[in-house]
Every structure is written in C-alpha cells, then in structure tokens.
Amino acid sequence: MDAVETMNKARSAPADTGKTPLIDIRNLRVTFPSGGAAPKTVLKGIDLAVKSGEIVGLVGESGAGKTTLARSILGVPPGPGRIAGGEVHFEGRQILSLSEAEFRRLRGRRLSVVVPNPRAELNPLLRTGDQIASMAKIHLGVNGKEARRLALQMLRDVQIPDPERRMDAYPHELSGGMAQRVVIAMALICNPAFVISDDATSGLDVTVQAQILALLTKLVAEQGSAMLFITRDVGITAHFCDRIAVLFSGEIVELAPREALFLEPAHPYTLMLLASFSHSPRLRDSWSVPDTSRRRELAAGCQYADRCPIAQPVCRERRPPFAENGPGHFARCHFPVRHG
Amino acid sequence: MRILAYLAKRLVFVIPQLLGIVLVSFLLVKSIPGDPAVLMLGPTATKEAIAALRQQLGLDQPLYIQFLIYVRNLMHGDLGTSWQTTRPVLDDLYQRFPATIELVTFSLLLAIIVGVTLGVLAARNPRGWIARVSDIYGLSAGALPDFWFALVLIFVFYTVLGWAPAPLGRLDVTIIPPSPMTGALTIDTLLAGDWQGFHSACAHLVLPVLTLGLVNAGPILKMTQSTMEKMLESDFSRYEVLCGVPQNLVVRHALRNALPSVVTIISVLYGFLIGGAVLVEIVFAWGGAGQYAVQGVLNADIYPVLGFVLFSAIFSLVVYIVVDLIYFLLDPRISN
Numbered sequence A: 001m002d003a004v005e006t007m008n009k010a011r012s013a014p015a016d017t018g019k020t021p022l023i024d025i026r027n028l029r030v031t032f033p034s035g036g037a038a039p040k041t042v043l044k045g046i047d048l049a050v051k052s053g054e055i056v057g058l059v060g061e062s063g064a065g066k067t068t069l070a071r072s073i074l075g076v077p078p079g080p081g082r083i084a085g086g087e088v089h090f091e092g093r094q095i096l097s098l099s100e101a102e103f104r105r106l107r108g109r110r111l112s113v114v115v116p117n118p119r120a121e122l123n124p125l126l127r128t129g130d131q132i133a134s135m136a137k138i139h140l141g142v143n144g145k146e147a148r149r150l151a152l153q154m155l156r157d158v159q160i161p162d163p164e165r166r167m168d169a170y171p172h173e174l175s176g177g178m179a180q181r182v183v184i185a186m187a188l189i190c191n192p193a194f195v196i197s198d199d200a201t202s203g204l205d206v207t208v209q210a211q212i213l214a215l216l217t218k219l220v221a222e223q224g225s226a227m228l229f230i231t232r233d234v235g236i237t238a239h240f241c242d243r244i245a246v247l248f249s250g251e252i253v254e255l256a257p258r259e260a261l262f263l264e265p266a267h268p269y270t271l272m273l274l275a276s277f278s279h280s281p282r283l284r285d286s287w288s289v290p291d292t293s294r295r296r297e298l299a300a301g302c303q304y305a306d307r308c309p310i311a312q313p314v315c316r317e318r319r320p321p322f323a324e325n326g327p328g329h330f331a332r333c334h335f336p337v338r339h340g
Numbered sequence B: 001m002r003i004l005a006y007l008a009k010r011l012v013f014v015i016p017q018l019l020g021i022v023l024v025s026f027l028l029v030k031s032i033p034g035d036p037a038v039l040m041l042g043p044t045a046t047k048e049a050i051a052a053l054r055q056q057l058g059l060d061q062p063l064y065i066q067f068l069i070y071v072r073n074l075m076h077g078d079l080g081t082s083w084q085t086t087r088p089v090l091d092d093l094y095q096r097f098p099a100t101i102e103l104v105t106f107s108l109l110l111a112i113i114v115g116v117t118l119g120v121l122a123a124r125n126p127r128g129w130i131a132r133v134s135d136i137y138g139l140s141a142g143a144l145p146d147f148w149f150a151l152v153l154i155f156v157f158y159t160v161l162g163w164a165p166a167p168l169g170r171l172d173v174t175i176i177p178p179s180p181m182t183g184a185l186t187i188d189t190l191l192a193g194d195w196q197g198f199h200s201a202c203a204h205l206v207l208p209v210l211t212l213g214l215v216n217a218g219p220i221l222k223m224t225q226s227t228m229e230k231m232l233e234s235d236f237s238r239y240e241v242l243c244g245v246p247q248n249l250v251v252r253h254a255l256r257n258a259l260p261s262v263v264t265i266i267s268v269l270y271g272f273l274i275g276g277a278v279l280v281e282i283v284f285a286w287g288g289a290g291q292y293a294v295q296g297v298l299n300a301d302i303y304p305v306l307g308f309v310l311f312s313a314i315f316s317l318v319v320y321i322v323v324d325l326i327y328f329l330l331d332p333r334i335s336n
C-alpha cells in the first residue's frame, strides 16, 4: 500500500470547511418486492453527508446494501428495487425529485460511479475509446473529434498501457485491470463533483488492486472531487478516507472520522470487523468470527442483536438511537464500547 | 481472415448437405401413393401402354438406380420434366420461384418493420399500452391461419370496398408481362420502364403481403421484445443508465446487442415461408413455387416436388450463410 500512502500525500484539497455538504442523503429507504409478501427493506433510512473534496469510506459485508446505496443515490436502484422514501440533496437540489431528464444530465456528469467487474458492464459491441468519448459527447456537448481527444487523454491519465491502441480495443480484449481503468476514465472524464466507487477493486489481484486504488485516489484528489469509497475491506479505508461509515444490514451502524473509527470503535460490529482484520490476537480472540449464517431481519430492535456477543434483552426490543459518542463520531448501539 | 476460413468450411459442406436433402426427399416423394404412368395416361389406358410408359420413365428400375439417374441428370442441369405442364422443371421453377421469393421478401420486410418496431417499443416500456397490445398481437398472430386472414382481407378490400385488384395472379390480365429479367415483377416492370405494369404488380402484392407480413410479424415481435427486455436489464444497459446515457441511445445500443437473435428468427422465417406461403399463394392464384410443388404432390408428379425442395434448400443455405456473415459484422467477439 506504499503507493497509496504517497498518493495520499499528493492530495491537495483538504476537507471543505463550508457548512452545507456537497451531498446530503437523508433517511433514504429502498425496498425490494418479495413476491406477495411485504417488500423487503434493504436500506432502512440512510443518513450520510459528504462535503466537497472529502473522501468517505463505506464498509460493509456482502449483502449489507452497499451497491443498493450507490445506485439509489443515482436514482437507479438495482434490479426491481424501489426508492421508498428519503431525500438526496446535491448541489442545492433534492435530486430524487428531479425529472428523469434532469436527473439523467447529472449522472456521469456531476455524479458518477465506478463499478466493479467492468468487463460485464461495458457494452461488448462498442470500442472502449468510443464508450469513453461518448461520455464527453453526451455531457460536455463537444464534437466527436474533441471527445476522442479527451478520451485518449483520459486513457493516458489512468495510465493504461499503449492508450492509442486501447482506444480501438473491445471490452473482451482488455484485462480486468485495464477494464477497471477504462471505467475510471469514464467516471472521471466529465470532472464530476462526486464520485462513488463501488467495490472498484474487487475481483482484481492484489498488486493490481493497489495500483488501481492509488490511481483512483490520486485522480479524484487532483480533480478536487468528493468520493464515497465503498468496500468490504475496512483495512483499505485506513489509508485515505477522511471519515468512515459502517453499513450493516441496510443501516449505518457507525460513522466516525478515520482515527476515531480505528482507535475507538464504538459499535460491537465495527469492533468485530476490525478484529477480523487486525493482527492483534487479543482483539481477534475476544471478538469472534462472524456467523453470517445467522442473519434474519429483526422487526424491532438492533439488527445486529443475533450476532452481538454483548446483546441484552433491551437490544431486541428497542431500536438503538444513532448517538454521538465523540466529535463527529456516531454509533447505533445501546451499549457502545467504551475505550480508555 | 476468420470470415474466409469460415466460408470455405461452410462451402465444403454445401454439396453433401444438398445431396442428403435430395436423397431424403426422393425417398419421401417416392412413397407418395399413385403411379404417374397411370395418372398420365388416364383411366382408359391399356396395361401394355402403361408398362411401356413406366419403362420409358425408368419407373421399372430399382429405387437406387432411379435415384442415381436423377442425380446424374442433376449434374447436367436437368431437373426432370413435369408431366402436368410437360415442361422441364427447371424452366417452370425459373418462372415460379422468383414469384414466391418476391412475395415472401416483401412480406418479410413488412413483418420486420412491424415486429421489430413494436418489439422495441414494448420492451422499452414493459408496462405501457404498446406492450399490452404486443402481447395480444404476438398470441393472436400465431393463432390465425394465414389463408383465413387472406380471405378476410379479400372480402373487405376487394369484395366490399373494391380497393384491391381481383385476387387472381400477379398482374392485371390487360397488362402484358415484362420480359423476365429477375422474375420479380416489381423489378422487371421498373427495368422495362413500364409504370402501369409496376403499379399493377404493386397493387397485386398488397393483400398477400399484408397477410403474410402481419401473420409472421408475430414471432419477430416476440423475439425482439424478449431479447430487448433481456438486453435492457443487462449489466451494460444499466451501466449506461448510471452514466447518464440518454434512453434513446441506451435502447439503440441494446438493439444492436439483440440483433443476432432477431436476425436468426428472420432467417428461419425466410426459409420457412418459401414453402409456408403456399396456402396464401393458392388463395391469390399467385402461380408461385409452393403452389407448383403442391400440385406435384397431389398428382404424383415427382420432379416438380424434388426441384422445389432443391431450390428451397439452396435458398435456405444461402440465407444462413448470409446470416453468419451478418453475425461476423455485428459481433467483434466472433470476428477476431
């Protein structure tokens, strides 16, 4: 991760101190229809704000709802999902209530997403250069020639080997790492204010992961964009995220500045996450390995109660409040872990 | 390069494929009851006359000898003679096959326009009214017998309204047919600069083309709709939406990805309709190849039947090769 550290130092824009955040997600709820029965609530009221230039990490295990959140922010929840409530304020507008035509103009232009497994996401019949250029053509209104010039420049920026030749390559001719760079190029070519990186490095081997990560953080910092960095690996977020949110079963259970999260985790689930990634045997032993088989939806109370080693009867009865435990440090737990 | 290698491989198999088709149809046709010699000479013929004719036609030979003779004649471009028209089958087919192809091609064009347009619109908005109309249409088009639909159209547009010409062939009787160049009257009349003939040829095409086109738009519609729905739900379409690509463009890209399936169903229909249009040909007295072959089957006139099968097989093979070339052009994953 050395590359990441160096790139991290290169970051120019510190977190903006302005009062209004760039993007403010309020009580966002997303449901999936579940044949006949009551729809399944996958996001249970997400509140999250990101200031311009800030990088916020979002950590959660598989199925926590990370992709659902990423895509719902853009107004396009996955599959048959439906936004059942909530607001997303971005650059002064509640974008979830925009018309489809207006919202479309924001996607890829002001708000963009870097997707995982890009070889399945790129159109198999179009050359990569054309796919990148079409972003510029659609959103920046430049002509075809200028769009291709920008696309080529972008391919250089994402440090793809032999960019001229890659312009004419089809997605199936790219390696996973190269395809990931192409998707980053598409996400950044219009210089968006907010980038969502959804598990952008999953499915790549470790060295390529580190390179892609370094590249993404460097480009985002150079552009001065804010980023929501989604991952399953809490360890990655330690390197460059200003704040980190922990998502569990469709709820943000902890939100804290980076140091606070790693040094003073308040929610038992966060502690478990850190323990399983930590090298300290003492931590690992006291917070046992997660039992993912025991996952059921709890109507009332804490979503984590079934797996929590310190759960009390009250945890199953009352939903814990999202309480502040320190400056900017929130946790949704009746018995937050105390440190020191 | 891959294209050339592929074509070469394909062409090597054409001759054995055709031979196989001819053999199977020969056996089938031979199993049709009825003795051509008896039918040709009529009920008053003597036994001797029949025996003599059988010998002259080679019908007294064992089946495999008959087949070998037929194949040898084929090599010399001799497809046999129809005893009903008393003309070489090749001449008959030269005249009739283009009539069928012309009819089927225009019908298929109509079917494509209707089927693909409705299919795309329905997939684009799966809960809209076009999708509902398409569902009903896809079901009922498959359930309607085409000749019945033809009779309805004739009743409405010829008998009642008088807008369409009489369903009696491809041209008004008062018009002298153009000298055959392609055999397709719309093209030949144009080449001859015969506007009146062109107009008449088009007018005669309208009802049979409507019949076949609207009936066969059904499967194209269903295939387009289901493939487009799949493509619009696929990862790359969703990613395009996430990237703010306008819906029209997303649909266009999805259509390109859906095209191979649509082209496949079109090509299957094209081959099928050459023979499958026969009832409509009969209703409109079209004088096409299907009608010719059916007459052959009914009258133990085997050479027209065999000739028709051979022509249709060649036609289908050509269509399939063209389709494969289209796949090559459409999909970079195949072509390199």
Ligand SMILES: Nc1ncnc2c1ncn2[C@@H]1O[C@H](COP(=O)(O)OP(=O)(O)OP(=O)(O)O)[C@@H](O)[C@H]1O
Residues within 6 Å of the ligand: A032, A042, A060, A061, A062, A063, A064, A065, A066, A067, A068, A069, A078, A079, A080, A081, A199, A232
């Ligand atoms: N198409 C769908 N239909 C029904 N439920 C779905 C669908 N897609 C996702 N879900 C539900 O939504 C929940 C969240 O899924 P999501 O893909 O957002 O998780 P994730 O955190 O991105 O997981 P991963 O790390 O595996 O990508 C899952 O538990 C799943 O049950």
Ligand code: SF4
Residues within 6 Å of the ligand: A267, A268, A269, A302, A303, A304, A305, A306, A308, A309, A310, A311, A312, A315, A320, A332, A333, A334, A335, A336
């Ligand atoms: S509320 Fe109770 S069950 Fe939930 S995490 Fe806290 S202690 Fe565990």
Ligand SMILES: [Mg+2]
Residues within 6 Å of the ligand: A066, A067, A068, A198, A199
């Ligand atoms: Mg995901």
